[in-house]
Amino acid sequence: MKDHWARWIVEFSANLLCLVKDGKVSYVNPGGVKMLGLNSADDIVGKSFSSYVQSDYQEMVEDELAMLAVEDMALPLKLIGAGDTMVDAELTVAEAEADMDAEFIIEARDITKFIKAAEPTRDRETTLRGILGSANDLEVTINEKVINHTAN
Secondary structure (H helix, E strand, O other): HHHHHHHHHHHHHHOEEEEEEEEEEEEEOOOOOOOOOOOOHHHOOOOOOOEEEEEEHHHHHHHHHHHHHHHOOEEEEEEEEEHHOOEEEEEEEEOOOOOOOOOOEEEEEEEEHHHHHHHHHHHHHHHHHHHHOOOOEEEEOOOOEEEEEOOO
């Protein structure tokens, strides 16, 4: 019964879950196929996992999976999906059990919507920092749509 539930959780997870052996994907769940916009698991199985990682992060993923498995934290990075679409993700890695015929279990959670939702806040903060950095006397009025300022 326990194996049934574990399989169900993996198969219905929206996160990418995959098994990696010798740097190559040996299994990916349907959530991973969907996240990367692939037609089927066959599009990624047998290929290097790092080939789906944006170049800035490839070396770390290729060389440091064992280190990432020891760390108990998520690594933010960009995955490359079908048609070169970018997916902002948080990657976690765990060492696989001996009977799994894999070295690592990788989970990637799509955080693209969270990154996009935070952009307006970061933009407003950047604007405010610029205003505050260049003014001696300052009056700022902020509402949801506009930042008005008067500086001397």
